[in-house]
Amino acid sequence: xTTYNPVTDKIADELRKIVGEKYVIxxxxxxxxxxxxxxxxxxxxxxxxxVVVRPRTKEEISSIMKLANREMVPITPRGAxxxxxxxxxxxxxxILLSVDRMNSILEIDRENLMIVVEPxxxxxxxxxxIREFGLFYAGYPMSLExxxxxxxxxxxxxxxxxxxxxxxxxxxxxLETVMPTGEIVEFGGKLLKDVTGYNMVQLMIGSExxxxxxxxIILKLVPLPxxxxxxxxxxxxxxxxxxxxxxxxxxxxxTPTSIEYMDKDSVQAACQYLNENIPYQKAGAMLLxxxxxxxxxxxxxxxxxxxxxxxxxxxxxVYVADNSTxxxxxxxxxxxxxxxxxxxxxxQSGEDxxxxxxxxxxxxxxxxxxxxxxxxxxxxxxxxxxxxxxxRISPPPDWTDKKWKETLPLILEELYxxxxxxxxxxxxxHGIGHKRKKYMRKVVSEEYxxxxxxxxxxxxxxxxxxxxxxxxL
Amino acid sequence: xTTYNPVTDKIADELRKIVGEKYVIxxxxxxxxxxxxxxxxxxxxxxxxxVVVRPRTKEEISSIMKLANREMVPITPRGAxxxxxxxxxxxxxxILLSVDRMNSILEIDRENLMIVVEPxxxxxxxxxxIREFGLFYAGYPMSLExxxxxxxxxxxxxxxxxxxxxxxxxxxxxLETVMPTGEIVEFGGKLLKDVTGYNMVQLMIGSExxxxxxxxIILKLVPLPxxxxxxxxxxxxxxxxxxxxxxxxxxxxxTPTSIEYMDKDSVQAACQYLNENIPYQKAGAMLLxxxxxxxxxxxxxxxxxxxxxxxxxxxxxVYVADNSTxxxxxxxxxxxxxxxxxxxxxxQSGEDxxxxxxxxxxxxxxxxxxxxxxxxxxxxxxxxxxxxxxxRISPPPDWTDKKWKETLPLILEELYxxxxxxxxxxxxxHGIGHKRKKYMRKVVSEEYxxxxxxxxxxxxxxxxxxxxxxxxL
Numbered sequence: 001x002t003t004y005n006p007v008t009d010k011i012a013d014e015l016r017k018i019v020g021e022k023y024v025i026x027x028x029x030x031x032x033x034x035x036x037x038x039x040x041x042x043x044x045x046x047x048x049x050x051v052v053v054r055p056r057t058k059e060e061i062s063s064i065m066k067l068a069n070r071e072m073v074p075i076t077p078r079g080a081x082x083x084x085x086x087x088x089x090x091x092x093x094x095i096l097l098s099v100d101r102m103n104s105i106l107e108i109d110r111e112n113l114m115i116v117v118e119p120x121x122x123x124x125x126x127x128x129x130i131r132e133f134g135l136f137y138a139g140y141p142m143s144l145e146x147x148x149x150x151x152x153x154x155x156x157x158x159x160x161x162x163x164x165x166x167x168x169x170x171x172x173x174x175l176e177t178v179m180p181t182g183e184i185v186e187f188g189g190k191l192l193k194d195v196t197g198y199n200m201v202q203l204m205i206g207s208e209x210x211x212x213x214x215x216x217i218i219l220k221l222v223p224l225p226x227x228x229x230x231x232x233x234x235x236x237x238x239x240x241x242x243x244x245x246x247x248x249x250x251x252x253x254x255t256p257t258s259i260e261y262m263d264k265d266s267v268q269a270a271c272q273y274l275n276e277n278i279p280y281q282k283a284g285a286m287l288l289x290x291x292x293x294x295x296x297x298x299x300x301x302x303x304x305x306x307x308x309x310x311x312x313x314x315x316x317x318v319y320v321a322d323n324s325t326x327x328x329x330x331x332x333x334x335x336x337x338x339x340x341x342x343x344x345x346x347x348q349s350g351e352d353x354x355x356x357x358x359x360x361x362x363x364x365x366x367x368x369x370x371x372x373x374x375x376x377x378x379x380x381x382x383x384x385x386x387x388x389x390x391x392r393i394s395p396p397p398d399w400t401d402k403k404w405k406e407t408l409p410l411i412l413e414e415l416y417x418x419x420x421x422x423x424x425x426x427x428x429x430h431g432i433g434h435k436r437k438k439y440m441r442k443v444v445s446e447e448y449x450x451x452x453x454x455x456x457x458x459x460x461x462x463x464x465x466x467x468x469x470x471x472x473l
Numbered sequence: 474x475t476t477y478n479p480v481t482d483k484i485a486d487e488l489r490k491i492v493g494e495k496y497v498i499x500x501x502x503x504x505x506x507x508x509x510x511x512x513x514x515x516x517x518x519x520x521x522x523x524v525v526v527r528p529r530t531k532e533e534i535s536s537i538m539k540l541a542n543r544e545m546v547p548i549t550p551r552g553a554x555x556x557x558x559x560x561x562x563x564x565x566x567x568i569l570l571s572v573d574r575m576n577s578i579l580e581i582d583r584e585n586l587m588i589v590v591e592p593x594x595x596x597x598x599x600x601x602x603i604r605e606f607g608l609f610y611a612g613y614p615m616s617l618e619x620x621x622x623x624x625x626x627x628x629x630x631x632x633x634x635x636x637x638x639x640x641x642x643x644x645x646x647x648l649e650t651v652m653p654t655g656e657i658v659e660f661g662g663k664l665l666k667d668v669t670g671y672n673m674v675q676l677m678i679g680s681e682x683x684x685x686x687x688x689x690i691i692l693k694l695v696p697l698p699x700x701x702x703x704x705x706x707x708x709x710x711x712x713x714x715x716x717x718x719x720x721x722x723x724x725x726x727x728t729p730t731s732i733e734y735m736d737k738d739s740v741q742a743a744c745q746y747l748n749e750n751i752p753y754q755k756a757g758a759m760l761l762x763x764x765x766x767x768x769x770x771x772x773x774x775x776x777x778x779x780x781x782x783x784x785x786x787x788x789x790x791v792y793v794a795d796n797s798t799x800x801x802x803x804x805x806x807x808x809x810x811x812x813x814x815x816x817x818x819x820x821q822s823g824e825d826x827x828x829x830x831x832x833x834x835x836x837x838x839x840x841x842x843x844x845x846x847x848x849x850x851x852x853x854x855x856x857x858x859x860x861x862x863x864x865r866i867s868p869p870p871d872w873t874d875k876k877w878k879e880t881l882p883l884i885l886e887e888l889y890x891x892x893x894x895x896x897x898x899x900x901x902x903h904g905i906g907h908k909r910k911k912y913m914r915k916v917v918s919e920e921y922x923x924x925x926x927x928x929x930x931x932x933x934x935x936x937x938x939x940x941x942x943x944x945x946l
Binding site: 112113134155156169185186187190191193194195196199208222223246250254297301386387428430431443445447448454 | 582659672679828900916920930932
């Protein structure tokens with residue numbers, strides 16, 4: 001394991017010279033504390049940085065990287081801190097590099113249907129900025145009101161529209177990147193296709209800030225869909241609801257924008273948290289299905305087809321939201337499920353497994369079995385249409401911390417074993433960070449780990465950038 | 474530069490033991506010759522292999538890789554040999570590894586909308602096999618009747634439907650890969666999203682056989698579009714035709730499946746080669762625009778919108794092909810342009826530049842200028858909708874070989890300079906191979922080259938696999 005040096009007064013002074021005095025936080029634990037954790041409930045995965053720097057330019061970041069290599073001090077990059085795997089947590093101390101000041105939309109390129117942004121732009125701001133031009137960025141992470149686009153790229157965020165539109169990686173065309181050794185390199189560009197060299201853009205996406213720091217991001221835009229309808233499909237049981245998902249994907253002959261699954265516990269938690277009332281929240285489980293398109297009539301045809309299919313598959317009611325207010329009410333409930341659970345309890349394990357889409361019903365059944373076997377609650381929700389299911393494993397209130405900490409690994413052991421047996425993986429969109437790294441070998445081979453470690457070593461020989469994430473070196 | 478050892482009798486014997494006597498070609502120049510070139514016209518980029526091996530399994534390939542590392546003999550992987558950048562040409566001699574025997578469709582997974590294939594499956598066979606299930610693989614390289622899917626993945630093939638459907642990379646979910654050092658590793662899987670480790674699948678795609686050899690490929694399928702219409706839009710001049718392209722992309726509010734550009738020379742060459750007559754082949758230039766979708770009425774609406782827009786942008790005629798026979802006739806002409814040029818002359822340089830889509834008209838103007846300046850012909854055609862233009866620079870018949878070989882680099886120098894100034898790259902889908910490697914630094918930085926070389930060295934320390942492609946090590 002690499003050993004690092006502490007951040008000395010001299011190093012802090014050099015950092016101040018690079019970014020300016022007011023953009024360095026050092027020896028002030030109150031101000032450092034917010035940078036010690038992400039959105040994982042509780043403090044199990046938190047760690048204090050020694051110093052926080054908030055650069056404004058790629059040149060500043062390059063200087064910081066070079067300094068860190070020279071002094072053998074680790075750097076942890078941080079976006080909005082809205083992650084769920086500890087990816088932005090400085091677990092080796094050292095320098096926490098926040099990109100929050102790099103928050104400009106640099107260019108809206110209507111001729112090429114592209115936008116150029118800095119990493120600290122909030123995901124939602126992108127669509128706010130381009131709506132008037134009839135354009136649309138298809139990324140839709142559930143934390144879109146707070147998360148930064150830089151973090152979306154680093155984690156290859158998925159989200160609510162990935163069934164039709166794919167995940168973040170489909171829209172990232174170019175990345176200006178500061179390498180771990182300080183070089184500034186342009187990968188990709190305003191290009192819809194490009195085989196000039198290796199696909200470094202795609203290698204960088206989802207590398208969780210371990211291979212480089214993005215200073216400029218070129219995103220592809222699409223024409224804004226002119227019509228959208230959401231269907232809230234209510235089922236008696238979670239089994240019936242989830243069993244309908246693969247059938248919608250394969251038999252309707254259309255690709256919905258979203259197929260989100262929410263069980264009763266999830267819906268009720270979010271409604272309680274938001275003080276919201278959505279119809280039939282006592283149904284056993286719901287599917288939230290979105291259909292969008294360029295033509296209103298076509299969208300109507302499509303949603304009728306999907307609605308009928310859900311009824312055929314056992315839905316007891318299909319509620320249609322065809323205006324933006326109602327649609328946003330329902331989606332807000334969906335988006336706030338994780339936050340609601342976080343508020344209600346600090347003792348929980350948020351899971352993010354992904355399996356081949358047709359196997360998603362098996363996962364729900366497995367969660368239910370584990371819930372009964374271990375006496376915990378495991379509410380489930382998530383992006384069922386693409387095989388990615390979230391859950392929040394939580395102990396009963398009377399469990400001691402000791403019992404919880406002893407039992408959780410046993411539950412995860414079994415859950416990941418099932419996931420692996422279905423050809424699945426332990427993270428679909430939240431990332432491995434340091435939360436899941438010890439479970440990597442449950443789903444990938446030793447040879448796979450060797451390959452990715454060798455790439456890390458090739459690009460970051462001193463292991464300066466975001467060490468202790470995905471694997472240890 | 475790495476030095477390699479020759480293939481000895483002893484090595485040939487070992488190869489025979491691995492794959493079986495009849496699947497090794499050694500010391501038989503007549504049988505070795507077909508493996509010495511790809512589809513680049515002429516012999517400038519050809520090189521004879523010392524031995525050809527045709528393995529059937531991943532284990533055999535693994536053994537060959539290990540042998541090559543031990544003996545320091547290079548391996549060049551080969552699909553159908555339909556490439557256009559010399560990627561499959563064994564320029565260092567050594568072992569030519571053909572995947573032509575690994576040609577099975579292993580599984581059609583209708584529940585997950587996926588297909589699992591071996592690398593030697595012909596691209597077109599995939600759609601033949603799945604049509605009856607209402608499914609569709611969206612890759613559509615122009616050589617689809619002959620090219621192998623393994624080569625499509627290695628070069629990240631683009632093709633005719635990429636405007637709407639994207640290139641090969643969007644559909645590759647998993648790659649069983651034999652690494653250059655012989656380990657067999659699974660990357661990705663039947664997963665629509667996955668952030669469990671680095672995105673090795675996407676790094677492998679387009680790496681031109683330099684980072685690993687794919688033995689199993691998992692592809693995503695989509696519902697077969699129920700309706701398709703092709704518009705052949707005729708313009709008086711190439712300038713008018715190409716100027717319409719960015720406008721179609723930005724103002725129609727829909728994304729056509731294809732926007733192909735063909736100038737007069739290209740259309741006439743292909744028609745002559747095929748002995749075909751398509752309407753109005755004497756127009757100055759044509760756009761072949763495809764619109765497809767799940768609904769016939771919607772497709773009709775869309776194509777009318779596009780057709781009207783073309784007329785507004787100066788099209789003198791819009792010819793509608795709404796049945797598969799007529800459609801295939803037109804597309805066959807488009808697909809056969811490169812072959813037609815190859816047959817007519819061995820002296821030509823096929824280019825594949827890609828620029829931001831809105832800059833595509835500038836490239837056509839630039840080709841015209843260069844044509845006049847140097848007194849050569851430069852017919853242009855290609856995937857204008859995604860900014861990727863092909864051309865075949867050819868000298869007049871009376872030029873000596875010497876004059877042609879002296880002049881071509883001067884033409885390319887100027888062309889690539891313009892490409893770079895527009896933020897473009899020298900290959901959109903054909904790859905760098907060894908044909909274009911000396912021009913890499915025209916469009917990417919030294920730092921970029923260092924990054925990709927370091928990845929190559931990390932995964933292939935002896936530089937055994939496809940050496941001399943993309944860069945020299």
